[in-house]
Amino acid sequence: MKMKLLLTALTSLIGTAVFAEVPAxxxxxxxxxxxxxxxxxxxxxxxxxKYVVLEWFNPECPFVKKHYGSSNMQNLQKExxxxxxxxxxxxxxxPGTEGNLTPEGAQKIASSWKTHETALLxxxxxxxxxxxxxxxxxxxxxxxxxxKVIYHGAIDSKATPNPSDIPSSxxxxxxALDQSLSGKSVATPETxxxxxxxxxxxx
Amino acid sequence: MLPNLMRIASRSSVYSLLCxxxxxxAPYGVAQTYQGKEIVKAELLADTTAIVPGxxxxxxxxxxxxxxxxxxxxxxxxxGLPTELKWTLPPGWKIGDIQWPIPLKTVDPxxxxxxxxxxxxLLMQEVTPPAKLDGSSAKLSTEASWLVCEKICIPGGKTxxxxxxxxxxxxxxNTDVFARYRRLLPQxxxxxxxxxxxxxxxxxxxxxxxxxxxxxxxxAVDFFPLPEQETIVGHPAVQSRxxxxxxxxxxxxxxxxxxxxxxxxVVFAQQPNGDDxxxxxxxxxxxxxxxxxxxxxGVLMFLLFGFLGGLILNLMPCVLPVISLxxxxxxxxxxxxxxxxxxxxxxxxxxIFAWFIALAVLLIALKGAGxxxxxxxxxxxxxxxxxxxxxIVLVFALNLFGVFEISLPQSLTRSLLSTSDRKxxxxxxxxxxxxTVLATPCTAPFLGTALxxxxxxxxxxxxxxxxxxxxxxxxxxxxxxxxxxxxxxxxRPGLWMVHVxxxxxxxxxxxxxxxxxxxxxxxxxxxxxxxxxxxxxxxVACWMKGAFILPTASAIKRTIVVVLMLLLVIGSGVYxxxxxxxxxxxxxxxxxxxxxxxPFTPERLQNELEQGRTVFVxxxxxxxxxxxxxxxxxxxxxxxxxxxxxxxxxxxxADWTNGDPVITKLLQHxxxxxxxxYVLYPAKNEEPxxxxxxxxKGMVLEKLExxxxxxxxx
Numbered sequence: 001m002k003m004k005l006l007l008t009a010l011t012s013l014i015g016t017a018v019f020a021e022v023p024a025x026x027x028x029x030x031x032x033x034x035x036x037x038x039x040x041x042x043x044x045x046x047x048x049x050k051y052v053v054l055e056w057f058n059p060e061c062p063f064v065k066k067h068y069g070s071s072n073m074q075n076l077q078k079e080x081x082x083x084x085x086x087x088x089x090x091x092x093x094x095p096g097t098e099g100n101l102t103p104e105g106a107q108k109i110a111s112s113w114k115t116h117e118t119a120l121l122x123x124x125x126x127x128x129x130x131x132x133x134x135x136x137x138x139x140x141x142x143x144x145x146x147x148k149v150i151y152h153g154a155i156d157s158k159a160t161p162n163p164s165d166i167p168s169s170x171x172x173x174x175x176a177l178d179q180s181l182s183g184k185s186v187a188t189p190e191t192x193x194x195x196x197x198x199x200x201x202x203x
Numbered sequence: 204m205l206p207n208l209m210r211i212a213s214r215s216s217v218y219s220l221l222c223x224x225x226x227x228x229a230p231y232g233v234a235q236t237y238q239g240k241e242i243v244k245a246e247l248l249a250d251t252t253a254i255v256p257g258x259x260x261x262x263x264x265x266x267x268x269x270x271x272x273x274x275x276x277x278x279x280x281x282x283g284l285p286t287e288l289k290w291t292l293p294p295g296w297k298i299g300d301i302q303w304p305i306p307l308k309t310v311d312p313x314x315x316x317x318x319x320x321x322x323x324x325l326l327m328q329e330v331t332p333p334a335k336l337d338g339s340s341a342k343l344s345t346e347a348s349w350l351v352c353e354k355i356c357i358p359g360g361k362t363x364x365x366x367x368x369x370x371x372x373x374x375x376x377n378t379d380v381f382a383r384y385r386r387l388l389p390q391x392x393x394x395x396x397x398x399x400x401x402x403x404x405x406x407x408x409x410x411x412x413x414x415x416x417x418x419x420x421x422x423a424v425d426f427f428p429l430p431e432q433e434t435i436v437g438h439p440a441v442q443s444r445x446x447x448x449x450x451x452x453x454x455x456x457x458x459x460x461x462x463x464x465x466x467x468x469v470v471f472a473q474q475p476n477g478d479d480x481x482x483x484x485x486x487x488x489x490x491x492x493x494x495x496x497x498x499x500x501g502v503l504m505f506l507l508f509g510f511l512g513g514l515i516l517n518l519m520p521c522v523l524p525v526i527s528l529x530x531x532x533x534x535x536x537x538x539x540x541x542x543x544x545x546x547x548x549x550x551x552x553x554x555i556f557a558w559f560i561a562l563a564v565l566l567i568a569l570k571g572a573g574x575x576x577x578x579x580x581x582x583x584x585x586x587x588x589x590x591x592x593x594x595i596v597l598v599f600a601l602n603l604f605g606v607f608e609i610s611l612p613q614s615l616t617r618s619l620l621s622t623s624d625r626k627x628x629x630x631x632x633x634x635x636x637x638x639t640v641l642a643t644p645c646t647a648p649f650l651g652t653a654l655x656x657x658x659x660x661x662x663x664x665x666x667x668x669x670x671x672x673x674x675x676x677x678x679x680x681x682x683x684x685x686x687x688x689x690x691x692x693x694x695r696p697g698l699w700m701v702h703v704x705x706x707x708x709x710x711x712x713x714x715x716x717x718x719x720x721x722x723x724x725x726x727x728x729x730x731x732x733x734x735x736x737x738x739x740x741x742x743v744a745c746w747m748k749g750a751f752i753l754p755t756a757s758a759i760k761r762t763i764v765v766v767l768m769l770l771l772v773i774g775s776g777v778y779x780x781x782x783x784x785x786x787x788x789x790x791x792x793x794x795x796x797x798x799x800x801x802p803f804t805p806e807r808l809q810n811e812l813e814q815g816r817t818v819f820v821x822x823x824x825x826x827x828x829x830x831x832x833x834x835x836x837x838x839x840x841x842x843x844x845x846x847x848x849x850x851x852x853x854x855x856x857a858d859w860t861n862g863d864p865v866i867t868k869l870l871q872h873x874x875x876x877x878x879x880x881y882v883l884y885p886a887k888n889e890e891p892x893x894x895x896x897x898x899x900k901g902m903v904l905e906k907l908e909x910x911x912x913x914x915x916x917x
Contacts, residue, residue, distance in 0.1 A: 019314040021437075022456070060355045094312070098355045126313060135281040135315045153435075159284065161350070161358040190457045192435045196356040197282035200313030 022133035022152055025189040029143040032128040034090065034121035037106035042088065042119050049145050051085040051180070053173065055117070055155075056092060056129065058099030058137035059109050061196035062161040067138065068113050070163040073155075077116035080177055087117040092129030094201035099137065100124060126200040136195035140173050144180060151176040153191030235351065235359040242269045243351050247343075247363040248325070250381045253370035254341050257334035260373070261381060262298075262365060263325040264288060264347055272353045273319040276306035278429050280317035284350035284358070286326060291344045295333030302327045304387035305468060307476045308425065316438055318427055325384040340368045389468050389482035391813050392806065400485055400806040402464040402865070409453040409462070411485070413469055416447050421471035426451040429466040431487075434458040436465065463865050464805060486809045506671040513675020548684020550628040552677035554635020556670070563669035567662045583826040584862025586725045590734055590780065593718045595637070596711050597738050598745060603708035606742075607749025639676065717826075724825030724860045730787035733779050740775035744768045799848075803857035805865060811853050812887045817914060818853045822870065822880035825860040829896060830879040837898040846904055850911040852883075885910045 023029060029052075033043040044052065055073075058064050067073040077087050091106070093099035101109065106120050123129055132141055132152075142151040156169035176186045235243040244267040251260040266274055266286070275283040290298055303326065306318040332341065348360035392398055398415035411426060418424055426439040437454035444450070453465060464487045472480035583589060601607065715738075723731035751764040801807060803820055811818050821838065823830040837843055847854055859866045859878050873880060873893055881894035883906060892906060 024456075062350075062356055062358050130313060135313060161284070190435065192457075194284070195282060196352065197311055197315045197317065198313055199354065200311070200315075202312045 019130045020133050023141075023149050025149055025152065025186075027149055028147055029141070029149050030131040032123075032131060034123050034128055035103075036119040036121050037101075037103045037110065039103070040119075042121055044143070044147075047086045048147055051080075051145060051177065052143040053080065053085060053087045053177070054132065054141040054143070055087065055089045056134045056137045056139040056198060057089045057120070058091065058093055058196055058198070059101070059113075060098045061137045063195035064137050066161050066163050066166070067155060068115075070166055071114075072163070072166050073138075074114055074116050076171070076174060079174075081116055081118055083177075083181065085177065085181075089115070089117040089120045090123050090128055090134075091120070092123040092126045092134065093199040094126060095124050097199035099196075099199055124201070126198070129198050129200065134198055136193040137198060138195050139193040139198075142173065142176050142180070142186075150180055150186050151189055152193075154193045154195075157191075159192075159194035235357070235361075237357055240269060242272050242353075242357070243267065243274070243349070243359050245347055245349075245359075245361055245363060247345065247347075247365045248377050248380065249365055249367060250375055250377055251367070251373045252376050253368045253373040254332050254336070255371060255373050256332055256336040256369065258373070259329050259331040261327050261329050262343065263327040263377075263381065263384070264345070264363070265323070265325050265380065266320070266349065267323050268321055268351060269353075270322070272351050273309065273317070273321050274324065274349045274351050276318040276320070276427075277301070277303045278318060278427070279350075280308075280319075281315045283317050283319060283352060283356070286347065286349040288326070288328070289346040289348075291346075292330075293341065293343075296343075297331040299329040299331075302329075302388055304384050305389055305470055305480050305482045306427065308427065314438070325380055327381070327384060327388075336369050338369060340366055342366050387480070389484045392469075392483045392485060392810050394810065394814075395801065395807060398483065400469075401804060402806070404463055404864075407455060409455065409465055410442065411451045411453060411464075411469075412448065413451075414448045418449055418471060419447050422473060423475045423477065424449055424469065424471045425475065426453065426485075427468045427470055427482075428453060429468070430455070431459070431465075434462065434465070439467075461864070461868050463868065485806070486813075487805070506667060509668050509671035510675035510678075513672035514678060516672070516676045517679060544684050546628060547631045548680050550631035551635040551680050551684075554632040554637075555639050555677040556635075556673045557632070558636045558639040559669045559673035559676075560666070563666045567665055583721065583824070584725075584860065586722055586730065586784075589718055589721050589725070589826070590737075590784070593715055593722070593734065593738060594741055596715045596718065597741060600708045600711035600715065601742060601745045603711065604705055605749075607745050635677070639673075721826040721860070726784065726787040730784055733783040733787060737775055737779040737784070740771055740779070744772050747771075800854045800856045803855040803866075805869075807855065808884065812884060815886070816851065816853050817886065817910060818855060818884040819847065820855045820857055820880075820882045820884070822857040822859060822866065822878045822882070824858065824878045827859075827878045833879055833881075833896075833898045837900050837903055840900055843900055843903055846907050850907055852907065852911075883907075883910060886914055 020030070029044060031044045033041055035041050059068075064073075081087050091099065091101050093101075101120075101122060103122065106122060109115070110117075110120055121128070128134075132139075134141075138155050140151065140153065140155050141149060144150045151172065153172060155173055156166065156171045158165040158169040172188055172191055175188065179186050234241040235245070246265040246267075248263045248265050249260060250263070254260065264286070268274060273283075275285050277285050279285050288301065292298060304320070304324060306320055309317050309319065311317070330343065343365045344362065345364075346360065346362050348358065350356055350358050392400055393415075398413060398417065401412040401414075403410045403412070413424075424441070424444070428436045428439055430436040434455055435457045437456070439451050439453045442450040442452040453467075455462065455465075465485075466487045467485050468482040469485060470480055470482040719731050719735065722734050726734075747764055747768050752761050800821070808818055808820065821830075821834070823834065857863075857866050857869070859870070870877065870880060873882065879896050881898060883892040883894070885892065892910065894902065894906070
């Protein structure tokens with residue numbers, strides 16, 4: 001009986017997924033390995049030597065729809081993937097929650113929304129999301145070729161679900177990438193992200 | 204929903220009547236639907252039946268949410284968006300901020316914490332109509348927007364209107380709902396006899412300590428933060444809790460430099476999110492933007508002030524003993540060549556300049572590195588600095604008493620014979636440095652504003668400022684050394700010189716007493732005693748030098764004594780200072796404050812102002828003599844004390860003895876490099892009145908009267 005209790009206690013401890021703090025700007029970005037909609041596995045380490053943008057995604061979230069409906073996100077994705085930046089969109093929502101995508105659903109969204117990311121990765125267990133302390137969609141993390149986090153936070157400066165606010169907002173991701181790609185340091189390396197909460201699997 | 208009804212309505216007159224009714228009612232209550240279900244119903248309510256011109260009343264946005272759906276608080280937390288109200292008011296109307304009821308805290312998987320409301324919430328605002336109103340009714344319109352989330356989030360919003368008749372009298376209405384949500388509003392932090400809030404900062408975490416008996420009666424206590432725009436706050440957590448005391452740890456990333464406190468609610472209940480929850484509003488310290496404009500004086504004006512301030516420094520009590528040494532030096536030199544005297548005076552001046560310039564460079568470097576620095580006392584906030592000064596002063600005093608003499612070894616003396624005045628020059632230089640070191644905490648009247656201004660300027664101006672002060676301080680000596688004619692007025696050398704020398708020793712001991720007092724204020728009585736033990740050993744070492752290390756003694760004897768002296772000094776240094784003194788705790792500011800003065804914290808200040816009281820804050824430090832002078836001669840004078848009492852002005856002391864960073868920031872905010880600083884806060888939203896560094900009774904009494912009458916007339 002005692003052994004059973006102990007085992008239960010231990011497994012519940014292990015089962016409680018470790019939720020990490022947001023990695024500090026300048027620290028090493030945690031590695032992860034996730035499948036995309038076609039089943040191919042992508043890991044952060046395979047992209048060492050390139051700039052990588054991580055974008056947490058939820059097609060049902062009005063704040064994500066603000067940027068996709070207006071093509072703001074797709075344009076951003078195209079602009080920087082054309083410059084050799086690797087753009088990984090990640091869905092960390094648990095199965096059964098409205099933001100969760102099956103491989104078919106992911107392919108459908110990508111084609112109907114005409115997205116330009118390098119890959120749309122499925123993280124239903126929420127491991128990558130938790131490793132990055134990602135709490136919102138959209139949440140943006142930019143990693144430089146040395147594997148260090150150079151930006152984390154909101155996509156832009158106006159925390160609203162209105163597409164009409166996009167032209168007058170400062171796009172922090174574009175600014176950080178433009179600055180870093182031209183050898184300058186990032187002026188605003190961290191901001192508070194806004195958006196819906198990521199729907200993690202209950203532990 | 205409406206389109207369907209419209210179709211039905213077109214089929215039947217009954218339904219068309221219903222339709223019209225709905226349209227008529229629609230501006231007052233609108234539903235947000237999702238997948239055919241109503242998830243939020245929004246309504247605008249007033250707590251009065253009619254608008255009486257000039258009489259404030261309360262309006263409220265009533266949001267009724269379907270089960271499981273949440274809207275958000277003023278600070279939504281990790282996700283979500285606070286509800287917003289954009290009002291369109293007729294001219295002359297005023298509306299206050301949203302009064303947010305205490306929210307519920309929700310923790311979702313992934314450690315996502317949000318603050319918001321479920322089922323129902325009333326967001327109230329106070330409306331003040333103008334004193335004169337035309338028309339028989341008035342319409343207030345608002346654009347309400349919110350985010351409501353369950354498993355997904357949906358933004359919602361609607362334009363709502365309130366049409367109320369204008370009348371000379373009115374009756375309260377909707378009393379239940381308003382009362383229910385008024386009960387859920389946070390209260391101001393009660394006075395210090397009920398609750399105390401103390402902030403501190405540990406690296407990238409703020410610590411909030413709440414001390415109150417009320418807490419002991421509530422098992423669930425939490426802190427809901429209300430960070431400023433630029434601050435990204437983590438999840439507050441309870442660091443420790445015992446009896447009446449609870450400490451919250453509030454981590455943050457990316458905050459303005461020098462963040463020392465944060466607004467928020469201390470929420471207490473029998474259970475988390477209980478219906479019985481109550482909260483105290485914690486406000487952050489008064490804003491300390493570095494851009495507060497210092498007085499508009501030209502740079503030259505300030506340099507002039509610096510020069511004058513330097514001159515006046517010579518009269519400061521802490522500098523006087525060294526001045527006496529210097530004047531004595533001049534007396535001794537009276538018979539010597541003009542050249543020598545001049546060179547000696549120049550060496551003294553260079554000593555003064557050297558220290559000031561070194562200080563300026565150090566401060567510029569520190570400022571560049573982003574550290575909070577102020578001049579004129581911050582050195583004295585470090586007890587080890589005071590300790591070193593004490594040792595120097597004691598050794599000098601013992602030398603003046605004749606306990607030991609400073610003489611160079613024979614070999615050195617022989618090689619220096621050709622330039623025998625070099626020793627005098629070095630001595631003069633050292634005296635210059637020493638005089639300046641002792642002068643730094645005594646910020647003279649002109650020096651205060653001048654340095655405060657300099658600190659907001661570039662490195663060049665800071666350097667120029669310090670040079671101006673150095674010039675002012677050294678001017679008298681340069682003049683004296685250049686005009687040997689004046690030295691004729693000084694008497695001829697004689698036995699009297701020995702007596703004067705010994706008397707000066709006592710002056711230095713007086714300075715030592717002052718330094719020990721400062722040490723006591725900083726490290727308590729124990730610290731002062733341990734420091735005194737060390738000083739006693741130093742005295743013995745000096746005696747040993749004087750008694751045994753003589754040119755006539757043998758080399759072996761001298762070496763043994765030197766070794767013994769070193770052992771004594773180092774050993775006692777390690778034991779008394781490294782061990783005992785270091786572990787003496789920093790004396791708490793509470794114990795320093797006596798009488799009807801309260802210890803200052805930004806919390807207490809804000810709280811008193813919220814309660815409509817006028818507050819006078821005295822920024823002082825144990826080592827600040829100008830402060831003591833002001834306190835003794837003006838602030839504690841009978842008629843001034845009576846004036847404070849009569850007008851019910853709260854007196855607070857901000858003790859900067861140990862260099863409290865919160866106080867440092869405030870000093871910088873007011874453009875002052877150090878204490879003293881006297882600020883009168885007349886009322887909550889009024890500009891504070893800053894007094895000059897030297898107070899007079901007339902000035903204080905006059906200001907108190909004018910502020911009191913102004914406040915009374917409001």
